Amino acid sequence: MRIQRYSDVIEKISEKAFYFFVGAVFSGAFGALLLRYRGDGMFLGLAWVLILAAIGMLAYGLFVAFTTTKVTSFSIECPICTEVNELTEKPEDDDITCVACNHRIPIRDGQVLPVMQVRCGFCNSLNYYSDKTDLLICETCNHEIPIHQEEGKPVKHLPKGFAVVDDNMLYELVLLDAGKGGEDVVKTLQSMLALNRNQVKDLLEEVPVTLLQGITRMKADMLTAQLTVHGAKAEARQIDQ
Ligand SMILES: [Zn+2]
Ligand SMILES: [Zn+2]
The missing domain is CATH 1.10.287 (Helix Hairpins)
Known part of the structure; x- marks a missing residue:
């Protein structure tokens, strides 16, 4: 119940x-x-x-x-915002949602589990996870954040890209729009493509332009996300074989 x-x-x-x-x-x-x-x-x-x-x-x-x-009451303090949530009974293993911050409060055997913080690699926003978390999806940008559980234990999950085993296709990454072409986009492209500033600037004049070819879906998605975060628009296109 x-x-x-x-x-x-x-x-x-x-x-x-x-x-x-x-x-x-x-x-x-x-x-x-x-x-x-x-x-x-x-x-x-x-x-x-x-x-x-x-x-x-x-x-x-x-x-x-x-x-x-x-009516009996049982209080649970949110480990994230410290708001006290009043319940009618002690929860056993059911996580509850905090009334104040809307985060899930992880519960095991009626105890609140410690919550760890991690920053999203794509958008840098703060996310929370616990021992119960198998898969952590960023609250802000919906990308998966790899989490490492205790040392020695196998990683509980594989990044989404690995899960799509039937996708052996190759992709190309096409830059559709450089956004404002700002410093962030230039820097991201520099490190992504191992090009110098001027080469990147030349590239930006030719938008839409193919940035990389023959990469996996996972890599293409990852790079697309990096560009999206900085206001540019890119797309992974499957290469016809
Ligand atoms: Zn809370
Ligand atoms: Zn994010």
């Missing part, structure tokens, strides 16, 4: 109790009016039915409201 948030449960119960109280007030008021002004006529019976219903609803509303005191 999914573990519920304490505040959600309390809210649900309070809402239910509230409806019964409102019902009791209306029913009771209407019954009292009938009794007061038509008390001697044919409405006498109806007036009493309404008043009894009001008493019943009031009692049940009180009973429902009382059950809120029986």
Whole structure:
């Protein structure tokens, strides 16, 4: 069963109790009016039915409201933002999502696992992982971030590129748009292609231009990502064989 948030449960119960109280007030008021002004006529019976219903609803509303005191609570402090999350029971192995920062809080045997930080190699944004993380995808740019678990243990996963075993095709990397052609793009291309500044500048004048040929899908995707981060647009195109 999914573990519920304490505040959600309390809210649900309070809402239910509230409806019964409102019902009791209306029913009771209407019954009292009938009794007061038509008390001697044919409405006498109806007036009493309404008043009894009001008493019943009031009692049940009180009973429902009382059950809120029986809801247990269990607090979990978010290891990332330190916000305290209130749950109705102790989670065993279910990760929860932090109410404040929306990060997953990893839980094993009811204990919060330590969370490690890592910066994404593509966009440099901060990401979090724990022992439970098998595959870490960057929150900002959706690229996979390789994580290393404890020494000695085999790496839990292979980068996505390796997983696509049936893709033995070769690709070429085509620069479609250099963006503003800024310093970052020039530097990235310099190191990517082992060219000097002037050679890169010449290359940028010829956009769209093929940068590399005969590379794997994984390499092409990786280089595309590097260029994208710096505002350029590149594409991996399969080479017809
Ligand atoms: Zn948090
Ligand atoms: Zn990223």
